[in-house]
Amino acid sequence: MYWRCFTGVLSREILKFWQQRTRLLSALIRPLLWLFVFAAGFRSTLGLSMTEPYESYILYEEYIVPGLAAMIVLFNSMQSSLSMVYDREMGSMKVLLLSPVSRPFLMGSKLIANTMVSAIQVYIFFAFSLLVDVRLPLLGYLYALPVIALLSLFLGSLGLLLANYIKQLENFAGVMNFVIFPLFFLSSALYPLWKMREANEWLYQLCAFNPFSSGVELLRFALYEKLATVPLIVIVSLTVATFALAVRSFRPKASKGHFG
């Protein structure tokens, strides 16, 4: 029963993703603009010194590819959570919750389905990045997969947790601005943290504390066939904690409105 339920959730998510081709397009346009336009413009102004995991000096395009890949995961996970708010408003969440299968399993299935959609988008983005000569170690692409899955599970759980406390679709747009953009811009996705430290110490501290920075660095190291131990511990711990909280928050409540 559990396997069939999982494949049912997975095929629904993939079907919906395939039907919303504009979603795929917009998910790719954003990072590609950063890569092809922003990076080209800033290449000469942002000097990058040699830091781990890099073994030689690199171009800015190469620096931001892991950050942009993490951005795809971030946006897709939050969009998937947005779809939960939509499902709840439209009532289709009730259908999911009427399944005899346990709710943690259902939520886990949704998150894994979301992970697969994220991974497809990220690997399409990696293919595009070859056009600007960003060629990463072949094994790195393989090592990146579990990191993408882990990061997606963490951000998806965070999104579910947020989605459960958002009553209406309109409010979610606000949360996108208050959660996604700070997570992204206060991270090492677009600039190394030492650069931020040169500019402002407390901003650096915020960036270093941001778990999304850990996710970006974990992915960056994996792409260069290296393991970033501390970011791994941070992301694994946060994934377990946010998933547990998200499951807990989706229990039936006595008040009206949580399940539509």
Add this chain to the structure above:
Amino acid sequence: MEVVVREVSHHYGANCALNCVDLALKPGVTMLLGSNGAGKSTLFSLLTGLQKLTRGSIAFNGSYLSTARSKIMATMGVVFQQSTLDMDLTVKQNLSYFAALHGIAPHNALSHINGLLEQLDLTAKLNTKIRNLNGGHRRRVELARCLIHKPKLLLLDEPTVGLDIASRQLISEVVQTLAHSQGVTVLWATHLFEEVKPQNALIVLSKGHVVAQGQCSALLKQYQQRDIEHLWQRVMQEAR
């Protein structure tokens, strides 16, 4: 399946939605009559476990949602007041998704789906997106969906609201036949007096209280009324 609701009360803040409700559902059709705000949808939310039961108990053949949720949900089919279909998916995709959520193998699901669509005169709509169906067809798809896993308990929250006579009659026939031929327990909330048949059980809910309960024909006799509409008026008068 027998469902026993005992002393169930439910509040939303200071508002009382259900007040010490006692009722029993047995195989066959039980019609639930109540005006807007009577507590019908709250009762459905509690029966389906979508809202937490805070006072009283609900037993499904002696089992409780808190301890045997999986077993109970496997035997429960629900049509909600508002549509819960995925508008961007086809009829087949919607029904297959629900079948998968109940652990039904794809080939079995497809044969169930075909049988149900034939019964509900929807075979030609198998590959049509829900968005492109009219209200009557959408409601029939919802009914087909709640029957895929052959439930023993059907909870129908105003399943025919807004439908034309033909669709209403078809849905009513399918449900009444199912209840009588297969012994399915049905709780059917409605506003429409003509949907209540003399052989059905009837529960009248008003402002969170059960104000009348029994076999429809017996209640007509007890209140000395000739039809459901007059029975309703009389019961509501007494409830005031």
